[in-house]
Amino acid sequence: MSKLKHTKSLALFKKAKRIIPGGVNSPVRAFRAVGGNPIFIQSAKGPKIYDVDGNGYIDYVLSWGPMILGHSHPAVIKALQKACERGTSYGAPTPLETELAVMIRKIYPSMEIVRMVNSGTEATMSAIRVARGFTKRDKVIKFEGCYHGHADGLLVKAGSGAATFGVPDSPGVPRDYAKNTITLPYNDLAAFKRIVEKDGKHIACVIIEPVVGNSGCILPRPGYLEGIRKLTTKHDIVLIFDEVMTGFRVSFGGAQKAFRIKPDMTCLGKVIGGGLPVGAYGGRSDIMKMVSPEGPVYQAGTLSGNPLAMTAGIETLRILSRPETYKQLMAKSAALEEALKDAARRAGIKTKFYRAGTMFCTYFTDKEIYNFTDAKSSDTAVFAKYFSGMLDRGVNLAPSQFEAGFMSLAHSGADINKTARAAYETFKEIK
Ligand code: KE4
Numbered sequence: 001m002s003k004l005k006h007t008k009s010l011a012l013f014k015k016a017k018r019i020i021p022g023g024v025n026s027p028v029r030a031f032r033a034v035g036g037n038p039i040f041i042q043s044a045k046g047p048k049i050y051d052v053d054g055n056g057y058i059d060y061v062l063s064w065g066p067m068i069l070g071h072s073h074p075a076v077i078k079a080l081q082k083a084c085e086r087g088t089s090y091g092a093p094t095p096l097e098t099e100l101a102v103m104i105r106k107i108y109p110s111m112e113i114v115r116m117v118n119s120g121t122e123a124t125m126s127a128i129r130v131a132r133g134f135t136k137r138d139k140v141i142k143f144e145g146c147y148h149g150h151a152d153g154l155l156v157k158a159g160s161g162a163a164t165f166g167v168p169d170s171p172g173v174p175r176d177y178a179k180n181t182i183t184l185p186y187n188d189l190a191a192f193k194r195i196v197e198k199d200g201k202h203i204a205c206v207i208i209e210p211v212v213g214n215s216g217c218i219l220p221r222p223g224y225l226e227g228i229r230k231l232t233t234k235h236d237i238v239l240i241f242d243e244v245m246t247g248f249r250v251s252f253g254g255a256q257k258a259f260r261i262k263p264d265m266t267c268l269g270k271v272i273g274g275g276l277p278v279g280a281y282g283g284r285s286d287i288m289k290m291v292s293p294e295g296p297v298y299q300a301g302t303l304s305g306n307p308l309a310m311t312a313g314i315e316t317l318r319i320l321s322r323p324e325t326y327k328q329l330m331a332k333s334a335a336l337e338e339a340l341k342d343a344a345r346r347a348g349i350k351t352k353f354y355r356a357g358t359m360f361c362t363y364f365t366d367k368e369i370y371n372f373t374d375a376k377s378s379d380t381a382v383f384a385k386y387f388s389g390m391l392d393r394g395v396n397l398a399p400s401q402f403e404a405g406f407m408s409l410a411h412s413g414a415d416i417n418k419t420a421r422a423a424y425e426t427f428k429e430i431k
Contacts, residue, residue, distance in 0.1 A: 003392045004053070004055045004391075004392055005053045005054075005055070006037065006039060006051070006053055006055075007053060008040070008051075008052040008053045009037065009038065009039045009040045009051055009052055009053055010037055012040045012052060013037050013038060013040065023038070024038065028398075028399060028400055028403065029399070031399045033380070033384070033399060033400035033401065033402075034383070034384040034387040034388065034399045034400065035384055035388070036388060038399075039051040039052075039053075039055070039057075039391075039396075040052045042054075043072075044059065044067075044071030044072060045070075045071050045072045046070040046071060046072070046408075046410035047059060047070055047071075047408055047410040047411040047412070047415050048071070049071065049396060055394070056394060057391065057394050057395060057396035058394060058395050058396065058411070058415045058418060058419055059071070059396045059408075060395070060396060060397055060398070060405040060406055060407070060419075061396055061397070061398050061403075061405070061406070062406045062408055063270075063275055064245075064270065064398075064403075064406075065213075065245050065249060065270040065271060065359070065404075065406050066270040066271055066273060066274065066275045067275055067406075067408055068248060068249070068271050068316070068320065068329070068358065068406070068408055068409065069274075069316055069319055069320075069408060069409050069410065070408040070409055070410020070411070071275075071408075071410070073274075073315075073316075073319070073410075075315055075318075075319060076274050076275075076312050076315045076316060079311050079312070079314075079315040080308060080311055080312055080315075083307055083308055083311040084308065086307070087307070088306075088307070088308055089303060089306055089307065089308075090307065091302065093305070094305065094307050094310070096305070096307050096310035096311060096314065097116055097305035097310055099310070099314055100116070100272065100310050100313050100314050100317070101114040101116070101280075101282075103314065103317050103318075103321075104268065104272065104280060104282070104317075105282075107248075107252060107253055107317070107321075108243075108247075108253060108254065108256065108257075108266055108268070108282075110256060110262045110263055110264075110266055110283060110284075111266050111268075111280075111282035111283055112282070112283065112284060112285040112288065113282050113283070113284075113285050113288035113289070113291075114280055114281075114282035114288075115280065115281055115282060115288070115291055115299065115304075116278065116279070116280050116301075116304050116305040116310075117278075117279040117280065117281065117299075117301050117304050118277045118278060118279055118301055118303050118304060118306070118309075119149065119269060119277060119278070119279045120148070120149050120242075120244035120245075120267065120268075120269035120270065120279045121148075121149025121150055121151055121279070122149075122279045122301065123149075123244060123267035123268065123269055123279035123280055123281040124148040124149050124151065124154065124207060124240070124242055124244070124267045124281070125149065125151035125153075125154070126281050126291075126299045127205075127207070127240050127265045127267050127281040127283075128140055128151075128153065128154075128204070128205060128207060128240070129297055129299065130265070130281075130287060130288070130290050130291055130297050130299070131204045131205035131238035131240060131264075131265065131287070132204040132205070133290045133295070133296065133297035134204075134238065134286075134287045134290050134297075135204045135205070135236065135237070135238060137201070137202055137203060137204035138180045138202065138204060139180050139181075139182060139199065139202045139203045139204060140153060140180060140181050140182070140203070140204060140205055140206075140207065141181075141182045141183075141184060141192070141195065141196075141203060141205070141206040141207070141237075142154060142156070142181060142182070142183055142184075142206075142207050142208070143183065143184055143185065143186040143208055143209075143212075144157070144183055144184070144185050144186060144371065144372040144373070145186055145212050145214060145215035145218065145371065145372025145375060145402075146186065146207075146208060146209040146212055146214060146215075146242070147209075147214035148207055148209070148242050148244075148267075149244075150170075152172075152173045152174070152177040152178075153173075153177050153178070153180065153181050154181065154207075155168065155169045155170040155173050156168060156169050156173070156177075156178040156181040156183060157169040157183055166178040166179060166180070166181035166182060166183055182195060182199075182203075185371050185372070185373070186208075186212055186215075186218060186220075186370075186371045186372065187218070187220060187221045187224055187370045187371050188371070189221075189223070189224055189227040189228070192206075192227070192228060192231065193227070193231055196231050196232070196234075196235050196237065200231075200234075200235030200236075200237060201235070203235065203237050204237070204238060205237060205238035205239070205240050205264075205265075206228060206232055206237055206238070206239055206240065207240040207242055207267075208225075208228065208239075208240070208241065208242060209242050209245065209246065210225055210241050210242075210243065210246055210250070210254075210255030210256065210259060210261070211246050211250055211255050211356040211359070212372075213245040213246065213249075213359055213403070213404040214245070214402060214403070214404075215371075215372045215375040215402050216354070216361035216363060216369065216375050216378075216401060216402055216403065216404060217354040217355065217356060217359055217360050217361035217404045217405075218354065218369055218370065218371065218372075218374075218375065219354060219356055220259065221370065225255075225259050225261050226259075226261065229261050229262075229263075232264075238264045238265060238283075238287065239263045239264045239265070240263060240264065240265045240266070240267065240283075241254070241255065241256055241261070241263035241265070241266045241267070242267045243255060243256065243266050243267060243268055244267050244268060244269035244270055244279065245269075245270060245359065245404065246356070246359070247266075247268045247269075247270070247271060247272070248270075248271040248272075248317075248320060249271070249356070249357055249358050249359045249406065250356045250357040250358075250359065251326070251357050252320060252321075252325075252326050254266070254268075255356070258356070258357065263283065264283050264284050264287060265281060265282065265283030265284070265287060265288075266281070266282060266283055267279070267280070267281045268280045268281070271313075271316060271317075271320075272313045272316070272317065273309045273312055273313050273316075274309075274312030274313050274315060274316035275312060276306070276308055276309035276312045276313070277303070277306070277309060278306075278309040278313060319409075325409065328409060329357075329358050329407060329408075329409055330357065330358070332358075332407050332409075332411050332416065333355060333357065333358045333360065333407040334355075335413070335416050336360070336407060336411075336416050336419065336420075337353060337355050337360060339416055339417070339419065339420035339423075340353055340362060340419070340420060340423050341353050342420070343420050343421075343423040343424035343427055344362075344423070344427055346424060347424055347427030347428045347431060348427075348431060349364070349427040349430070349431035350364065350365065350366040351363065351364055351365075351427075352365055352366070352367070352368065352369055352378075354369065358406060358407040359404040359405065359406055359407075360404065360405050360406075360407075361401075361403075361404050361405060362383075362386070363375065363378040363383075363401065364378050364379040364380075364382040364383055364386070365377065365378035365379060375401070375402060378401065380401045382430055383401040385426075385429075385430040386423075386426055386427075386430060387399055389422075389425070389426030389429055389430060390419075390422055390423065390426055393421075393422035393425060393426065394418070394422065395418070395419050395422045395423075
């Protein structure tokens with residue numbers, strides 16, 4: 001039973017459920033994977049969020065990644081206040097969109113041409129459409145445990161015929177949409193090679209989370225991404241790195257910089273909007289020339305390149321671009337890793353902790369996690385107890401085993417020590 005008072009959150013949840021599906025505007029927020037009722041947030045500042053009952057939490061969700069500077073960063077807020085006074089949306093080009101696109105290309109040189117959209121889903125959905133238009137092929141390869149947003153063709157799981165026909169992973173997705181999506185196990189280069197050698201000429205693109213943040217935090221095996229790059233080049237298949245989450249998280253230049261792989265297209269989101277709705281896709285200019293109005297592949301958006309989202313993104317990337325920023329971010333992330341591993345050791349509980357730069361995850365298992373099947377074999381019931389024990393001790397983790405945690409520039413050594421103490425007490429309690 002929670003030790004903290006959640007009276008107001010509970011009342012708000014009851015009210016929300018009468019008008020919003022499940023009381024939330026995105027499923028994971030409903031705490032279904034961990035039990036209990038969601039906390040409703042009133043405000044956030046630096047490393048902390050505050051709920052409507054006045055409880056404060058050290059936050060490692062950070063809006064699922066975007067708040068890498070910490071919440072309500074003064075420079076971002078100031079820039080947004082000034083931008084608001086100039087109007088909130090024009091539906092016409094602004095210098096801000098070009099400014100952010102230029103900043104992105106400087107950090108992600110593989111993105112020679114960039115299109116702004118309003119979410120990660122729009123970015124991946126659009127990138128796939130462009131890849132299909134460019135190659136004149138229909139099939140797409142994705143990987144189990146990777147999430148690329150909720151476009152119909154991506155809510156697909158492996159069909160019974162192993163990796164031939166995809167089947168819908170949600171009601172409402174027509175079988176016809178699913179059949180062009182092939183779903184393979186992550187980190188299995190042999191399975192990938194078999195499919196592209198057999199069917200490569202029908203495959204438009206491969207979309208992959210280079211580090212899988214939607215199954216917790218699963219790292220590519222040595223040589224895996226290189227193998228995918230080699231095979232997609234050989235078969236003229238467009239390689240799309242979905243870096244909506246790994247972008248600016250695995251490193252400043254994302255996973256493509258960290259693993260030194262040049263994808264043909266990249267999808268970004270989250271951090272580039274500094275907490276406002278945003279997404280972007282881009283890549284090789286010969287591919288991106290296909291995008292309307294320059295090319296025939298249609299894609300559009302009322303609020304694409306919105307001046308407020310651009311302003312928050314520009315300010316965020318400006319601060320991230322400072323030399324000492326990533327040194328600090330990585331040091332904080334490594335310190336948290338060490339502290340949590342030590343807490344588990346001292347408490348005598350079996351965990352596996354994985355980290356890629358500033359994103360991380362704790363699994364309750366003694367086996368290594370290489371793919372979604374491994375992740376699912378970890379003890380999710382114990383994870384749920386871990387989540388609740390940490391929340392009660394003022395630490396906000398992602399309410400699902402299959403989500404990553406994130407570090408921010410605002411988390412202090414004291415926050416990390418408090419987190420480690422909370423983890424030690426919780427581990428002792430649940431082991
Ligand atoms: P959005 O449409 O939610 O902006 O982005 C979709 C998306 C695409 N690609 C990757 C790698 C992603 O992680 C996401 C969204 N991430 C989830 C967290 N696992 C957002 C949280 C939520 O769905 O509420």
